[in-house]
Amino acid sequence: MILIDSLSYSSKLRYKNPEEKFVFAMSSLVICVATKSILAALTALIINGWLIIRKGGIPLSYYVKYLLVPLVFLFFSTLILLVNISKIPLDAYAIPIGEYYLTSSLSDMYRGIGLIVTALGAVSCLYFLAMNTPMTEICEVLKRMHCPTLFIELMLLTYRFIFILLEVASAILTAQKSRLGNRDFRTSLDSFGKMVSILFIRSLKKSTHLYDAMESRCYNGELNVLRDGSRSVCKEIVWIVLYEMVLLGIAVFGF
Amino acid sequence: MEEIILEARNLYFSYELSDKHSLQGLNVKVKKGEKVAFMGANGSGKSTFFLCCNGIYQPQKGEIYFKGEKIGYSKKELLALRSHVGIVFQDPDNQLFSASVKQEISFGILNLGVDKITAEKEVQAVMERLEIMPFQDRPVHALSGGQKKLVSIADILIMHPDIILLDEPVASLDPKHTSLVYRIIDQMTEQGITVIMATHDVDYAYAWADEVVLMHEGVALCQGKPEDIFRNKELLRKTNLEEPTVLRLYDRLCEKGMLKREGNIPKTLDELEHLI
Known part of the structure; x- marks a missing residue:
């Protein structure tokens, strides 16, 4: 986190x-x-x-x-x-x-x-x-200030994705380290490059899965959620x- | 005659750029209120079928019937279908998109057009029922795997579906969360919800399911009562499955003359112990 x-x-x-x-x-x-x-x-x-x-x-x-x-x-x-x-x-x-x-x-x-x-x-x-x-509450405030919905939803999804991708990146880095992927500077650079390319592919896959899951819950183009805060x-x-x-x-x- | 709530007739589906069908002529019938376990090797088409049932994937050939009516793929028809057929994905990170637990759970019910006050009450009720309250204020990304799974189930339960499709609901969960998820599944069936579950756990499927469907290379090899399906060693071998422990133990004890083959076959170790 x-x-x-x-x-x-x-x-x-x-x-x-x-x-x-x-x-x-x-x-x-x-x-x-x-x-x-x-x-x-x-x-x-x-x-x-x-x-x-x-x-x-x-x-x-x-x-x-x-x-x-x-x-x-x-x-x-x-x-x-x-x-x-x-x-x-x-x-x-x-x-x-x-x-x-x-x-x-x-x-x-x-x-x-x-x-x-x-x-x-x-x-x-x-x-x-x-x-x-928390970020969600800042987005709620922006929503009430009539910021474009698309902008706010993109912010929220990006925010969620940052953590998912960080988790995936961390797991890949650990897996690379466990197999001497950072043995020297050259291998470290090589491993990093591979990690970034895999991360890109995974992020695409994750976004497709996430969209499917949202569709399965009757997503109609707008993120309807309850607001937090007091x-x-x-x-x-x-x-x-x-x-x-x-x-x-x-x-x-x-x- | 029991009502058929979901039926797949001769379903064919293949993914883009794939020369192989993931589903190739699948035929399945699910009765209302039943507990059905879908079993089979990885890549046998279980998850693909679940996504077809929810209208996420449209089969290239064949039809799916929900409550006797053929499902359509217009926006209106899909929304109607998805309000009755819920799916809990295997990996919660593929399902949970919101930053907070409360927002996440409220998404589905608000999409059904329920007002915010009712939605708020429903969210509270489902969080209490699924023991989510202790971590309701935490952001979704800070939850453990088990907690994420509970939230992903709450996401669907709050929509009050007639059918819940659970794609390997206890995959990578610890024993505590596994039993908690199983308890929630029992509550679902007590409420009359039809539960369809993809699982590799033969012991659980044998004890829990009313019917078992064995999947192999996109077709249902057989569908029937667990005690009949799990007796067929040839089918089990073909689908990379093993005989349930209770059944194996029961057979051995019978072979050695320690038990007589009479009455109901035990479903759990407790029942077997009682029989002994």
Whole structure:
């Protein structure tokens, strides 16, 4: 089972209304991205972290581990703003290397750090949603928002297939390993290639079987299923509105 | 005369790009409320026949009759057939498509046009009956093989079919889940559902079935009472099957003069013990 998926099922916030969680996460994300306010992004990062760890009961180590994934990516992508090679030293710092300087301006540094914090704040909003809301409930919310049915059904089936194919891939890899399929780099590559091609064939077969099984239960082109999740609570809605207003206030008037 | 609920007449079916018929002139009759075991070697056509009964495959030749009426293949006719004839697939991963247990079970009944409140009640009832409640909140992909099998049976039971086709329902299940599945099957027959099962378990088929159909290369070699079918060693050899343990033991004890061949032949080890 993919870790983030299993976390969403074990979170204490799982049974909170999915629409509330969706609106909370999305509006915070929009405020962070649209205003690009460092303070608002930091507030979102802290509040989401507190909700995920304290209220949701997700271990801190997992949250940090997941935040490190975009952090590494962000660090390398903003490197161009944080580090320049120039003959003229700029105002933030300048390390001489022969005739050149490893340097950056204060405005570039501010932009770079701002970009990292904003992106982290936005990612924390998505993590809040992903770590506390199972995929099926997110799809339900999208359905109620009148997203195209075809898109939602494809999402659900893809989600289900990810796990089936991961299971098959894991079984094939184990079988290959048991027969020295990863003896050296060359054989490992060969085994991997074979596994991918078999996986492709199996996925086609599985999808045919799955479609047959759905047809056998009177499938008429639309996935009619009962919704999971709970009702919205007035008090929670008030808290969300208040929080978003404060976040917007920080973004507009704060920093 | 007992009502024939399902009948296959001279069925022929072959898969695409295959030069061999999977079904080649299959003739079978199933009476209402009966427990029928379909047995035979792998590739003998059991699963193909089940898929034909549900209208998933359309035979190239021959007819299937449900409650005396020839089944049609228009969308409307297929929906009507599938609301009465349910199939539980051998591999639950080929059947379960939803992410959550509740959604999975509700799919079939909602497709029948039942309103959501009734469907919700039905889902709860079937989950309680099949002891699914303890893992109802878990995602389908996190369930064990046995739990997936229970959900796949619940998928069909909730539709209240007249016939349930079970394709090797206990394949790769542990003993606990095997006995649980068998108990559920007993409940089905108590409710009057006609249960047709593909199985390799001769001991279970001998004790459970009212009738046994022996399949070989796409035809039904014979159909009859288990005590008659399992006595035919030639047919058993041809279909890669063995004599049930109880029957073999009973015969040996009779041969050695420890038992007399009178009355009913025991169906289970308990019955044999009682006889001894």
